[in-house]
Amino acid sequence: MIKLGVLISGSGTNLQAIIDAISAGTLDAKVVLVISSRPDAFGLKRASEAGIPTIGLSREVYADRDAADALIARKMLDAGAEYIVMAGYMRMVGAPILETYKDRVVNIHPALLPSFPGAHGISDAYNAGVKVTGVTVHFANEAYDQGPIIAQQSLEIREGESLESLEARIHAIEHRIYPATLQLIAEGRVTITQDRKVSIT
Ligand code: GRF
Numbered sequence: 757m758i759k760l761g762v763l764i765s766g767s768g769t770n771l772q773a774i775i776d777a778i779s780a781g782t783l784d785a786k787v788v789l790v791i792s793s794r795p796d797a798f799g800l801k802r803a804s805e806a807g808i809p810t811i812g813l814s815r816e817v818y819a820d821r822d823a824a825d826a827l828i829a830r831k832m833l834d835a836g837a838e839y840i841v842m843a844g845y846m847r848m849v850g851a852p853i854l855e856t857y858k859d860r861v862v863n864i865h866p867a868l869l870p871s872f873p874g875a876h877g878i879s880d881a882y883n884a885g886v887k888v889t890g891v892t893v894h895f896a897n898e899a900y901d902q903g904p905i906i907a908q909q910s911l912e913i914r915e916g917e918s919l920e921s922l923e924a925r926i927h928a929i930e931h932r933i934y935p936a937t938l939q940l941i942a943e944g945r946v947t948i949t950q951d952r953k954v955s956i957t
Contacts, residue, residue, distance in 0.1 A: 757784050757785060757786060757942065758784070758785045758786075758838050758839060758938075758941065758942045759785070759786050759788045759835075759836050759837050759838045759839075760774070760785050760786065760787050760788065760837060760838070760839050760840075760841050760938070761787075761788060761789045761790075761791070761831075761832035761835060761837030761839070761840050761841070762774065762787055762789070762790045762791070762803075762840075762841045762842075762843050763790075763791055763792075763793070763828070763840060763841070763842045763843065763845035763849070764790060764791075764792045764793075764797055764799040764800075764843050764844055764845055765792060765793045765794050765797055765799075765844055765845050765846040765847070766794070766797050766798065766799060766844045766846070767797075767798045767799060767844070768790075768797065768798055768799020768800075768802045768803070768843065768844065769844075769927060769930075769931065770843035770844055770864060770930055770931065770934050771787075771790065771799050771802055771803065771843045771844075772799075772802050772931075773930070773931035773932075773934060773935055774787065774841070774843070774934060774935050774938065775787065775802065775803075775806045775808075776935075777935030777938075777939075778935075782935065782936075782939065783935045783938055783939050783942065784939065784942045784943075785938060785939075785942050787803070787806070787808050788808075788809070788835040788836050788837050789808070789809050789810070789811070789831060789832060789835035789837060790803035790808050790809070790810045790811075791810070791811045791812075791813065791828055791831060791832070792810070792811070792812045792813065793813055793818065793845060793846060793847045794812065794813075794815075795812030795813065795814055796812070797812065799843070799844070800812055809835065811831060813827075813828075818847065821848075821850055822850060822851070822852055825849065825850040825851070825852035825853045826852040828849075828852075828853055829852045829853045829856040829857070832853075832856075832857070833856065838860065839857070839860045839861070839862060839938075839941065840853060840857045840860065840861040840862070841862050841934075841938065842861065842862065842863040842864070842896060843864065843934070845863075846875065848900060849861055849896055851898070854896070854897060854898060859895055859948050860895075861895060861896040861897075861903075862893065862894070862895060862896065862906070862937075862938070862941070863893070863894055863895075863896045863901075863903070864891065864892070864893050864930055864933075864934050865877055865891070865892045865893075865894065865901055866878045866891055866926045866927075866930065867880065867881050867889055867890065867891075867892065868881075868888070868889055868890040868891075868892060868908055868910060869892040869894060869901055869902070869905060869908075870901070870902065871886070871889075872884070872889070873900065873901035873902070874900075874901065877889075878919070878922060878923050878926050879919060881913075882913065882919050882922055886913065887912060887913055888910050888911070888912055888913070889910070889911065889913060889922075889926070890908055890909050890910035890911055890926075890929065891908065891909050891926060891929045891930050891933055892905055892907070892908045893905075893906045893907040893908070893933060893934060893937040894906055894954075895948065895954070904948055904952055904953060904954045905953075905954060906937055906940075906941075906946055906954045906956070907933055907936075907937045907940075907956075909929050909933050911925055911926070911929065940956060945957050
């Protein structure tokens with residue numbers, strides 16, 4: 757069983773998928789703390805309802821980014837978190853977190869990285885007219901959206917598909933692939949090789 761600390765900023769549907777997978781017994785993990793970069797994030801309610809301790813950080817806390825990240829790292833360590841799971845966390849994680857949790861910060865991105873990094877992966881892919889997009893789970897490092905890729909799943913954009921439809925299908929994939937990938941980590945099957953690629957055994 758691995759202990760996860762989850763970072764969110766918004767609705768927290770990926771957090772919910774993780775909570776549900778743990779309840780269903782398909783993810784051998786425990787969420788020990790949820791920290792939100794916004795105190796009004798709906799995901800905090802989901803966490804509380806699941807009996808998970810929460811912290812909502814106000815905007816002022818982030819005025820000093822390093823201090824905010826040091827605080828987050830400290831709280832996660834105190835809670836016993838072994839991995840940090842970014843689930844719709846809309847802030848960069850900086851050195852204090854990345855050094856404390858080296859190669860143990862995981863992120864999900866709603867596009868096939870390295871294509872369409874950034875905050876609008878789904879609509880950027882849609883507007884570019886690509887025929888295939890998808891979801892990426894990767895380790896976070898100091899290069900934004902460029903850390904070692906753990907898992908990806910593609911989908912074909914349908915002829916005439918609306919952005920809303922694509923978003924719904926991307927999120928459905930996210931909600932399956934994130935708990936499944938975390939389970940691989942929980943089983944100790946995910947390692948980073950010397951050339952900084954991910955090997956899954
Ligand atoms: C997801 O699409 C995730 O890939 C992106 O932000 C969204 C978060 O959604 N980074 P939610 O808060 O988990 O519902």
